[in-house]
Amino acid sequence: MEPTKTMFSWLETCLLSLFSLIILISFISFKWVKSGSKTKKNLPPSPSKLPIIGNLHQLRSSPVRSLHAFSKKHGPLILMHFGRVPMLIASSAEAAKEIMKTHDLKFSNRPKLRIPDKLIYSSGDITFSPYGEFWRQVKSIAVVHLLNTARVHSFRQVRENEIGLMIDTIAKGHDSLVDLSELTFWLVNNIVCKVCFGRSCQGLKLTNLLERFVHVLGALCVGDYLPWLSWVDRLSGLEDKACKVAKDFDEFLEGVIEEHLEKRKEGDDHSEEDQDFVDTLLDIQRDNTIGFALQRDSIKAIILDVFAAGTDTTYASLVWSISELIRHPRVMNKLQQEVAEVAQGRSMIYENDLEKMVYLKATIKETFRLYPPIPLIPRESMQDVKVMEYDIPAGTQTIINAWAIGRDPNLWEEPDEFRPERFLNNSIDYKGLHFELLPFGAGRRGCPGVQFAIVMYELALANVIYKFDLSLPNGVEGKDLDMSVKNSITLHKKSPLLVIATPRF
Template identity: 80%
Template sequence: MFSLLQTYLLFFFSVIILISFKWIKFRSKTKKNLPPSPPKLPIIGNLHQLGSIPHHSLRALSEKHGPLMLMHFGSVPMLVASSAEAAKEIMKTHDLKFANRPKIRIPDTIIYGSSDITFSPYGEHWRQAKSIAVIHLLNSQRVQSFREVRENEIGVMINTITQSHDSLIDLSELIFLHVNNIVCRVTLGRSYQGLKFNELLENFVNVLGALCVGNFIPRLSWIDRLSGLEDRASKVAKEFDEFLEGVVEEHLDKRRKEGDKKDADQDFVDILLDIQRDDAIGFALQRDTIKAIILDVFAAGTDTTYASLVWSISELIRHPRVMKKLQQEVAEVAQRRHMIYENDLEKMEYLKATIKETLRLYPPLPLLIPRESMQDVKLMEYDIPAGTQTIVNAWAIGRDPTLWEEPDEFRPERFLNGSIDYKGLHFELLPFGAGRRGCPGIQFAVVMYELVLANVIYKFNLSLPNGAEGKDLDMSVKNSITLHKKSPLLVTATSRF
């Protein structure tokens, strides 16, 4: 018979074995198979590895650690996707689970608590705001209704370039001015010009793209105050709110004096005020939400379209063969008419290929807008915890040598005999994102892009100052949320006809 001591020992070891099995089982269930991570530093994590041009730095890291990396920006886990397969998993297979936006301080400050479409967290407010944009503002019929505005402004731009009489012009500034005029007239009802207005928009974009330390390391948020970032954001918010408030009041005053506009004459502010008055969507459309949506469409429509046009024309100057081929196409379609019109664009396959190639090499938002996982998810065999912020490096995907032959070469022909497009169905080309959080204004932006590019190339031969060749053109990028060419595009424009 067992002694009392032996009985106690047997019981003790049995309990130990049972606890050990339970612990092993628990560990096997809770241990996460996380994506590979670069080594991190205390407190700041991997923030120091972002570098001055984050989409470049992140691609270099992905080449070492893989197309799906888990980094840590301060205390914030950040999933970085750098392949078409990873992007598809996030934006299609698990789109709903990654449909949220993280809480980001600067958009919260300057865009009415992130009550717009782009930065709004996933939920009923975002669904209603996006539905307003898709159904009432950016549908095909509405975009088409502003055709006269676009063609009129482009006609003015052509005349301005013609009157330069072969002298040096800042084509970057001129394109910005006329793209901005189109967007202002469509969204706000009239053009707004002047140095103060241009600076306001530039400050908005610069602040939006600035690194906010407090987002990632709350205990160091004093750095954002010390650097002046918080004050700059507050100033931009105040100035833009005063401007937009004035626009809304101007529209309301006209309604009181002249009555409602006809549908064909309405701009976006008119449409939103109608929705608010009629309660047409079963959703209380607040004044700040109206201003947030307008700011979204206005700022994004101007900044991204203007940036992409500058990249296209710069690459065409650098590649005379491509320029000549595109000029031949637009000339054949135009038949020596005064300008290219919108119904001509559908016949221009090489123009469309040129634009796709530009968007491949220079996606307007190279890292898109961050997402956030709303629940635990299995992604490419890795476990991604809920609350993980996620960025997709669209710039790296567009230059992936496993997807593109000679990926750093500007060669529009690669798009002539294929079906790849930029509308969110092909994950090797993602300039506007995809899935629920994809850009709803693709058609609105692209028709401006096509029309401006076609007309500039049709009407003018462009050359660099002082006899410089295309290969000498500075193509370095500016560190911003939008991918901008760092130096302005200075050219001499000679009429072709």
């Protein structure tokens, strides 16, 4: 029996209705899911990216400037993707404040990175160790036994002696060419070494080792963002360089520790006042005064942290300050007048004089604004958190672009100009309470060595400017000084600062 026309019509109607129902349910489900996802995750704006590599190819030769350009286009808080890793970029004081103050605890972690792991004993130092009890303990050791106000003051004689030696070295040049980059490196390094190791550490080998360390530490490790392409780091030689630097530094640090242990065996005991930082760490290890065993690798990681960070960032900032003063004779003259008035004809500037030098402090703040020692400050979120109304998932790597904040035209008038006067009637400071100026970071993960670094910086700069008139060789004018930046984890001047230093009296 053949189906009737009515049956065909009924079947057609049922199929059409079913198809329409499926489409309607799919449409409603899609809208619901889309709406629900928006409700759950209101992510920051993101620049367009390529499959697999994300935005990695857009960092180019200067990550600091590349990220700044993206922030100007997409806003102060953006979400980029470095390979498979989401990366939150904060480029305004408001965004930095939310991350480093309002939600400081939630952003107190450091991302786990391969190169610091290789270089610094599985990131067992203060800077790169993950947030937790171990980090709290090693930071406390450094602060209590090296970086607190009383201990920093106790190293005054070391600082003044070393600065006096540097001034004598420059004066003996008799108007010849002086490499101030090299001299300031050895000044800061000698102070740090005498405080940490009880002796200076002169030698080209050590200079080269620290340069290699900083270079490798700041290199882009592809395997951190695309693990299946980690072979690229081996092919480029990055992993081998990191392993070689780690081995060389380990040999140096082992030698320092063994030297101290040998002196103890010989009965060369030190009073508490005479102890250097290595002696203190060995006492803590022996007496087990922190609640857990301080391993030998942990001692070396802490020493390496203080040694490398204490030297590299401070001398880099000194070079930037002197370079800008040479480029701006008006500022140089004003600063020389101030230090001369305070010194009143004495042979050098002493630490007691520094508090009277308002323009010196303004000059240093202006240097930090334009050249923050660590221009990109890393953090990582430990929990889901809302920043500037955007939803940030746990585990999001985060970068605060201190360089971009220091050049934000919404915060600073003529931001590219070197003008210390902007800080003369301005309460903004660099100690982590003002997010317009972040040379040392802020919050829990802010640098604990601010006092240690600043007193070296102020004293050295004041004395160099007090004792010498500085000019460029071959009649080159200050405005033509090369101020290009070396691509590194620390903001360094690319070319050495070569000057003619003429004694002022």
